[in-house]
Each structure stands twice: as C-alpha cells, then as structure tokens.
Amino acid sequence: MPADILLAASGICKHFGGLAALSDVSISVRRGEIFGLIGPNGAGKTTLFNVLTGLTVPDVGKLTFDGRRIEGLKPHAVAGHGIARTFQNIRLFGSMTTLENVMLGRHLRSNTGVLGAVFRTRAAVAEELAITRRARELLDYCGLAARADDLARDLPYGDQRRLEIARALATDPQLLALDEPAAGMNATETAALKALLERIREDGITLLLIEHDMKLVMGLSHSVAVLDYGEKIAEGEPEAVQRNPRVIEAYLGSGFA
C-alpha cells in the first residue's frame, strides 16, 4: 500500500447556528485505500462529505487534495480536481434515463460548446459518441447495462444506488466518496456492492466510505475514523478502532465501555 496522502482535512470546523456539526476534525486518506467513516446518526459524517465536495463551506480548516488546496472551491471545481460522491438520500436526475445520468457525469471531462452542438462539427459529434460509449461501459461495469434506457426514477432501489456510483465514476475521480451505499440493501445486494467497491479500488480509485453496516465497513476498510457529535474520537485500523473504549461508549452508551 503506497503511503502517500491523497486527501488531508485538518482542523475542519462547521457550525450551523449554535450547533457544532464539525469541530476541529482532521482525517488523512492514503492513496489507493478504502477509508471508512463511521459514527452514530447526526455525528457529522455527511456534513464532512459536503465540506469535502464544496457543497458546504467550512468555517475554518484546510483541505488538501492531491497536493492542492481545495477548501472554498465550487462543487464543479472540486469535481474537476477529482472528487466524486454519491448521496445517502439518492439524488439521481429522475426524469432522465439511466444512460443520460451517466452521460451527464461525463460533462466534466468533455467540452463541446453550444456552437459545436448546433453546427454538428466533427469534433462535437465524435465527442458525443465518446461520451455515450464511456457511459455504456460504466453501466456495464456497474451491472446496469440492461436498464440503460429506463428512467432513473423507475429503477429498483439497489439499482439506483449503483447508478449513483456509475454516474460518479463517469467524472473520472481519484477519490470516490460514498454516503451509505448499502443503506436499504438486502444481503445479496450488499454482497454485490462489496464486490463492486473492491473492484473499483483495484482499478486505482481511492474510496471514502460512510456506512452503518459494520460488517461491510470493517471488512472493506484499511483505515477507519469515528465521528461523534462533530468530533473525531478515534482513527486507525479497523481492529484497533473496534476495541477503542470511546467508540464502544459512543455506540452503546457508557455502561459498556
């Protein structure tokens, strides 16, 4: 496992009114690993994702991704640097087809302008073909090829989750941030998801994973960080984190520590 740091967040604070959603949170994700982010509901995990992807601007704190500072950048610029994400509450473009959703993910890596599209220049046509081809590859990769022409909102739940992953992969990310990808999945779907995530990592993409399914997250992750009430209470290898008394207390209450 290469030891170089792909993403470093340090001293991130975010308040919403009087609520400290994140206070002084630091994590570092190594290139090529699967990094698990866990914690009870309301611990600030999704807020941290929003900060990472430019949807929320942190009050203070530094974000370094692939050697460049990214805090305060707009979402499309963050995506341009190579961070893609999925959402806990699925946010597909419901009235677009499965294929179109993934094609939209290629927006970032293509550049046909309005004039090119109107006059159907050779470059524009070639690019549109390339976008379609890549989108179909990704659907295939995520096991959705058969649903290419269905509207996204008509897909079964597990397929919608995988479509979010396919769409995020279409932006050619270095880091894929997944917010509870297994939520609501049955055991078979979860096993398929686990295989998909391992394959994505083998293909060289670093994964940052929020997940409540402990078996999944502990089985997949190389490192785990635990948030509780907006603070990081533990970070390290899964086995060590599982034995950490503060983590057990946060999950089960003080009587069990």
Place this chain on the structure above:
Amino acid sequence: MDIFAQQLINGLVLGSIYALVALGYTMVYGILGLINFAHGDITMIGALVALTILQGLAAAGLPAPVLLVIAGGGAMIVCAALGLSIERVAYRPLRRAPRLAPLITAIGVSILLQYSAALVWGKQYIALPKLLEPSAIDIAGAQLTTLQLAIFLLACAIMAALLWFIKTSRMGRAMRATEQNPDVAGLMGVNTNSVIAFTFVLGSAIGAIAGLMIILYYGIGHYFMGFMLGLKAFTAAVLGGIGNVGGAVLGGLLLGVIESLASGYIGDLSGGVLGSNYRDIFAFLVLVLVLVLRPSGLLGQQNGDRA
C-alpha cells in the same frame, strides 16, 4: 370565405409566435422557478430594434430577405445581451432569496424596460416601412399569405431545433440536470451559473425573433406591446404546463387557435353586442380556467412528483 378555416390559419400563425415567447418563460421557470415577467418586454425591445434597423435600411435598396436577416440578427444580439445582463444584475443576487423577491424584481425590470423604450422610441406607434408584398395562397376557402406561412414555418423550425438541442446535446443535458437538481449537477462538473445565464440568452434571442415576427405581422410597434404579448405567452406556458418545453409549444398554438376562433365567432354568438376587439378576454379566460381546473397545465407534472 370560410370563417372557420380562416380563423384556424390565423390562430396557428399567431399561436406559433406566442409559443416562441412562451418558451422563454417556461425555460427560465423550469430552471429557476422564476416567472420572468420582463420576458414580454425583452420581446418588445427585440421588435423595436428590428423595426429601427428596417427603417434605417429601407432606403438602402437591399432585397427584403437580406434586410430581415440583418434586422433579426441585430435584435437577437441586443436581446441576448439584455437577457444576460438582467440575469446577472437583477436575478442572480436574489438566487437564495425568498421566491417573492425575484418575482417583484421581475415586475420592476419589466417596467424599467417599458419606460426605457418609451424614452428611446417615444410613446407613439411606430409604423413598419412597406417591405414585403406577400401574395396569398388559397387553402380550403381561406387565405394564407406567404408571410404567414413563412412565420409559421420558421417558428416551427426554431421550436423543433430547440427541442432537439435540449434532448440530445451536452448543453441540453446540463440544462435538464440543472433544472432537476442544481447541486448535484454542479458535482458532475456542470457550471450551473453559466447554464442559467445561457438559458436567459437562448430565451431572449428566441423572443427577439418573435418580436420581429410580431411587427411584420401587425406592421406596427409600440413601447407597451410587450405587456399584452407577455401575458398571453405566459398564459400559453401555463396552459401547456409551465416548465415543460413541449408544453409551451402546445400551449402557444392552442391559445392562438382558441383566441382566433373565439374572436371570429364572438359577434355571431353575442348577437353583435361584443365584437372581435374583445378577443383578449379569451386568453385570460383560458388562464383562469387552467388555474382552476388543472393548475399543472396540459403536459405539466402534478405537484408532489418532484422527489
């Protein structure tokens, strides 16, 4: 002469112009949830710019099609710039404001445009110089002039091109994605600010062509002409289902036909009490009926469908 066929033709031609203007309302509403009440006045500016260009070049002896292309192009450039600036100056700062704020701003922009036009062009009616000698074609006992035919065909071509553009191009995909969820579209690398600006530019440029068609059709222009045209186009957009591009086309054509047929028969129906100068009643009757009976419009999504 067959009144029904004649009014149907007139209605389709007028309706195709309404549809072009309605597209501007519906695209902006779809992407921002904003009713851009200034859109009718942008069309008015386009009409008066085209009129001025035609007046200025009338003596130059150019062939009429060349003149029309210059006038249309000039009007499109002015309106596109106008739409872009209005979005940037008046609406973008209010993007996160309560919905009432941009709506009132839109009415303010509309009044600003009307009286700016009154300053530039004066408050009198301006006549179009005689350019075209349209000949008439006889269809089923009704007259269709070549001008009407040209307006209708051009409007249909523009609408078809727009639908195709939104459906198949990369920019069109970005527009639809921004409409459905701007935050997620941003994460996919869509610069939502430029998509929104582009939507205004596109709607305004199409409005400019509609403005040119209106002055060719009626032969006069006026600083207040955008008001009624805007309201009718808005009605057409609501009728089709505001936010739905196909709906704007359908709503525009339908409204034009309803209005023409009704004004053609109103004299007979009311025993001569009401004449065709009451035609404007029908557009707003349609608006009231749609809002009462089917507020989401003919092709609009029912509320609650946005998950």
